Amino acid sequence: MILDIIDILGLITFAISGVLTAQSKKMDIFGIFTIAFVTSVGGGTLRDVLIGTTPVGWMNNLIYVYTIMGSVIFALMFNKILSYLRTSFFLFDTIGIGLYTVYGVQKGLSLGLHPVICIFLGTISASFGGVIRDILCNEIPIIFRQEIYATACIFGGIVYFGLEALHLEHNLVLILSVLSVISVRIIAVKYKLSFPAFY
Amino acid sequence: MILDIIDILGLITFAISGVLTAQSKKMDIFGIFTIAFVTSVGGGTLRDVLIGTTPVGWMNNLIYVYTIMGSVIFALMFNKILSYLRTSFFLFDTIGIGLYTVYGVQKGLSLGLHPVICIFLGTISASFGGVIRDILCNEIPIIFRQEIYATACIFGGIVYFGLEALHLEHNLVLILSVLSVISVRIIAVKYKLSFPAFY
Amino acid sequence: MILDIIDILGLITFAISGVLTAQSKKMDIFGIFTIAFVTSVGGGTLRDVLIGTTPVGWMNNLIYVYTIMGSVIFALMFNKILSYLRTSFFLFDTIGIGLYTVYGVQKGLSLGLHPVICIFLGTISASFGGVIRDILCNEIPIIFRQEIYATACIFGGIVYFGLEALHLEHNLVLILSVLSVISVRIIAVKYKLSFPAFY
Numbered sequence: 001m002i003l004d005i006i007d008i009l010g011l012i013t014f015a016i017s018g019v020l021t022a023q024s025k026k027m028d029i030f031g032i033f034t035i036a037f038v039t040s041v042g043g044g045t046l047r048d049v050l051i052g053t054t055p056v057g058w059m060n061n062l063i064y065v066y067t068i069m070g071s072v073i074f075a076l077m078f079n080k081i082l083s084y085l086r087t088s089f090f091l092f093d094t095i096g097i098g099l100y101t102v103y104g105v106q107k108g109l110s111l112g113l114h115p116v117i118c119i120f121l122g123t124i125s126a127s128f129g130g131v132i133r134d135i136l137c138n139e140i141p142i143i144f145r146q147e148i149y150a151t152a153c154i155f156g157g158i159v160y161f162g163l164e165a166l167h168l169e170h171n172l173v174l175i176l177s178v179l180s181v182i183s184v185r186i187i188a189v190k191y192k193l194s195f196p197a198f199y
Numbered sequence: 200m201i202l203d204i205i206d207i208l209g210l211i212t213f214a215i216s217g218v219l220t221a222q223s224k225k226m227d228i229f230g231i232f233t234i235a236f237v238t239s240v241g242g243g244t245l246r247d248v249l250i251g252t253t254p255v256g257w258m259n260n261l262i263y264v265y266t267i268m269g270s271v272i273f274a275l276m277f278n279k280i281l282s283y284l285r286t287s288f289f290l291f292d293t294i295g296i297g298l299y300t301v302y303g304v305q306k307g308l309s310l311g312l313h314p315v316i317c318i319f320l321g322t323i324s325a326s327f328g329g330v331i332r333d334i335l336c337n338e339i340p341i342i343f344r345q346e347i348y349a350t351a352c353i354f355g356g357i358v359y360f361g362l363e364a365l366h367l368e369h370n371l372v373l374i375l376s377v378l379s380v381i382s383v384r385i386i387a388v389k390y391k392l393s394f395p396a397f398y
Numbered sequence: 399m400i401l402d403i404i405d406i407l408g409l410i411t412f413a414i415s416g417v418l419t420a421q422s423k424k425m426d427i428f429g430i431f432t433i434a435f436v437t438s439v440g441g442g443t444l445r446d447v448l449i450g451t452t453p454v455g456w457m458n459n460l461i462y463v464y465t466i467m468g469s470v471i472f473a474l475m476f477n478k479i480l481s482y483l484r485t486s487f488f489l490f491d492t493i494g495i496g497l498y499t500v501y502g503v504q505k506g507l508s509l510g511l512h513p514v515i516c517i518f519l520g521t522i523s524a525s526f527g528g529v530i531r532d533i534l535c536n537e538i539p540i541i542f543r544q545e546i547y548a549t550a551c552i553f554g555g556i557v558y559f560g561l562e563a564l565h566l567e568h569n570l571v572l573i574l575s576v577l578s579v580i581s582v583r584i585i586a587v588k589y590k591l592s593f594p595a596f597y
Contacts, residue, residue: 022343025339025343025344027339027343027344028341028342028343029342029344030342030349030350031340031342031344034343034349035343037571039409045249046418049249050447050452050453050457051452051457052453053585054249054250054251055249055250055251055312056249056250056312059249059250059312059316062313062316064316065315065316065319068522096488111453113453114460115314116460116463116465117453117460120463122591131534132357135243135334135533135534136330136334136339136340136343137339138337138338138339138536139430139536140425140534141422141534142280142533143418143429144423144425144426144428144429144432144534145423145424145426145429147423149428150432151428151429155374162517211440224538224542224543225543226543227543229541229542229547229549230539230541230542231541231547233542233548234542243447248447248448251449251450253447253448253508254448254449254511254597255449258449258511258512258515260449261512261514261515264514264515264518276491284458334533334540335529335533335538335539336408336538337537337538356497390497
């Protein structure tokens with residue numbers, strides 16, 4: 001139940017980040033909605049397509065469509081107050097990628113895939129919505145350039161399998177993995193850590 | 200039979216629009232053909248991948264490949280007269296998106312998906328070929344910026360389910376839905392209607 | 399066995415080409431790895447998604463992930479000597495696309511698809527990794543503009559079916575098809591052949 005609420009909060013946050021990006025590109029309402037949609041569910045959709053779980057996730061439950069529609073309307077109506085919510089957004093987004101990572105890892109496990117592949121799937125779930133958003137907006141994906149974002153997901157996936165190997169209680173593994181993603185991301189942003197570019 | 204002919208005309212129109220875009224980007228013959236191909240069948244391909252109907256549609260019937268090849272050759276040979284055919288193209292393209300929308304809606308229904316999702320699938324079928332074309336040409340997709348295009352598809356999908364709810368005869372529902380897409384698009388272009396950009 | 403080794407060499411070459419492109423875009427280590435990964439396995443992944451062979455190929459054997467990781471580390475450590483290996487890279491890359499083409503053709507045949515579609519699948523397998531790389535790097539795909547690359551793949555696919563029709567021994571057909579891709583590509587580069595752009 002708490003997980004569902006946080007999942008929805010993550011969805012809202014991703015959608016609003018999509019709205020802001022689309023507006024900066026002067027898109028119309030259809031473009032804005034599409035960008036919000038792919039930012040929110042694009043990572044999970046790519047994961048589902050790659051593993052063959054079709055029809056993809058958001059087609060089976062209207063909660064995704066309605067949540068994103070509501071978020072877009074909210075973001076367009078209260079555009080000015082969004083800037084006051086910056087810290088909340090960062091928090092929801094960070095919790096969101098933690099959850100999406102662990103969901104993705106578990107989807108891979110349910111298909112019997114190797115842990116390394118499961119970590120890839122978790123990372124794709126959490127971070128490729130933003131990659132597709134940036135491509136549709138004709139930008140080089142931001143996560144390829146200057147953020148420890150995907151790395152937090154990869155770290156969370158490794159923690160998941162590390163804790164599983166210690167035979168910890170399953171729910172504890174889930175919670176600690178999500179927390180590890182959140183911690184790495186918060187520490188990285190707080191101390192302005194990022195990987196060097198190699199060029 | 201008439202539907203098949205109009206389907207082919209839509210395919211030709213999309214292919215030629217792809218050729219013109221690819222030429223403006225100074226692509227070679229392989230690039231031109233690829234862009235024509237994705238413009239024509241990209242939307243339906245994305246729909247098929249998302250719902251898991253694979254191998255995707257154009258792999259099962261060579262009519263798609265041959266029609267697109269023929270269109271590309273025609274467009275390259277008679278480049279100059281294409282500008283005289285602008286009105287015909289607009290008409291074929293508009294009829295094409297009407298048909299693709301209704302096809303997409305029906306594909307969703309055949310899988311038991313919710314009407315809202317079916318409308319999404321119809322819109323994806325009709326408009327995402329152009330989105331993929333623009334991405335491959337390194338442009339922000341035009342339909343995100345300045346055309347009531349996807350909106351006509353969404354409207355047509357809503358009309359489809361509205362008429363179904365009235366228990367009209369099935370073929371009549373199909374025809375009226377396609378006509379509603381066409382009408383919205385023609386009215387929008389004639390009166391230069393478009394959604395405002397929010398920025 | 400020899401085919402497996404050449405397959406790995408092709409994978410390494412594609413990965414290194416991805417590293418070089420990503421570096422020129424000032425990406426961080428995650429971006430570099432992602433670009434190397436999609437350059438290497440993107441074409442085969444797209445093929446698998448289009449025909450519905452999921453989970454896609456690289457998820458079933460860790461050799462892909464480890465080879466690409468090793469190649470990225472090698473490329474970053476020995477950046478300066480890479481320029482001395484230019485001819486070797488060209489050779490591996492060329493052998494690689496030959497192999498990928500024939501693999502793709504055979505995958506299509508195993509699903510009973512028409513030869514024309516199989517040739518498309520071979521070409522997609524060999525050349526769309528580079529297309530996805532260029533899109534993620536915000537460039538118009540290079541193979542749409544100035545190289546006889548995809549054309550070599552298409553030619554190899556036609557040779558495959560031509561030799562099959564002559565009832566040659568199967569392994570001979572495979573080898574000659576791969577060699578035909580390699581020959582066209584080497585001749586094209588040696589004599590600076592390319593298709594004219596039509597604009």
